[in-house]
């Protein structure tokens with residue numbers, strides 16, 4: 001599909017690339033900054049109709065009765081009854097659902113026990129959050145977000161939920177959507193944080209005096225969040241799991257304009273490709289992953305690194321999408337640091353988790369290290385803006401030739417880590433591990449073969 005404004009954008013890129021005062025360092029800074037501006041959450045307030053605010057729910061154990069209320073005019077007594085119908089809310093700890101009122105004090109109804117008239121599809125809430133959550137995805141035209149109702153929660157006076165991440169339910173789950181209904185309450189702000197970014201979603205303030213509005217917030221699964229204590233009234237929420245799914249072919253594809261950050265990211269990457277002094281011999285731009293993914297955790301794990309490329313989020317999705325558009329190969333690799341503590345180490349990039357079991361008992365202490373170095377590509381961590389290559393080549397030309405230059409644009413992170421176990425030598429045999437951290441590699445061919 002032809003994108004509007006494409007030609008003028010090309011022109012801009014060419015103009016940028018030929019401006020003499022811009023150096024590779026400047027472009028790398030723009031690239032790095034464009035990745036910092038990624039969205040981890042998005043929120044808003046929406047006016048709805050009174051009839052969107054009806055709730056039916058099961059009341060009582062055993063012989064249940066159906067009750068209903070409308071959040072536009074729910075009295076304190078109505079809300080108290082709703083709170084009584086709830087069970088204490090559990091939360092995921094490790095692989096279990098646990099009840100711990102020091103950590104989470106709230107009531108919940110599973111979605112088999114209530115029906116809400118509010119429809120996130122009709123109200124276009126999913127359409128409202130999608131551009132932010134899909135921002136930067138190269139395949140955004142082919143993917144949509146599906147919201148699946150998960151629970152209703154009631155936070156009465158004294159309720160709270162300490163800092164946590166939501167348990168992903170399935171691989172395609174990318175985040176959560178919380179809708180706060182317009183009931184009068186104080187406290188209960190939701191604080192969100194991810195890396196260095198943080199914000200507070202104060203729905204009590206947003207909804208004050210509003211009887212037929214709802215407040216919503218959507219965030220990625222690896223965002224830490226907490227509900228502050230509700231000091232008075234009832235805070236009622238509907239939570240949804242958000243899944244990234246293929247767009248049904250019958251749905252129209254809306255024209256998508258790249259965001260400013262995405263356009264800047266693309267322009268900077270194109271400018272680096274066009275700079276013949278940058279990574280002259282070719283090499284890799286490395287990007288530490290900003291989000292957590294279900295990567296394979298060990299050599300026997302049937303998950304593949306490759307499938308993660310289709311579920312990248314935020315800044316990770318942005319650089320992957322932009323690189324593909326610029327025509328550069330982008331892959332996920334595990335980075336191993338085989339430093340033995342005495343400086344005799346190498347960085348190795350491997351396309352899958354290295355299996356160290358076949359080496360058996362590592363009598364010769366370097367066997368595990370050697371196995372890793374054989375399994376991947378040896379990397380030369382360098383500053384690609386300086387022409388170090390030649391100097392180093394004088395020292396050890398052969399070594400240099402067998403290594404691939406790697407320049408980290410954003411730091412390697414350790415949130416997506418795979419472990420390879422091996423039996424190590426010592427006064428007793430003990431189990432030891434090498435760790436690989438997943439990162440995005442964008443590969444530059446040598447300058448002579450690059451098409452600007």
Ligand SMILES: O=C(O)CCC(=O)C(=O)O
Pocket residue numbers: 153161166178190225227237239
């Ligand atoms: O109610 C909220 O604002 C968030 C609740 C929450 O974090 C959860 O249900 O996991």
Ligand SMILES: [Fe+2]
Pocket residue numbers: 164165166225
């Ligand atoms: Fe949560």
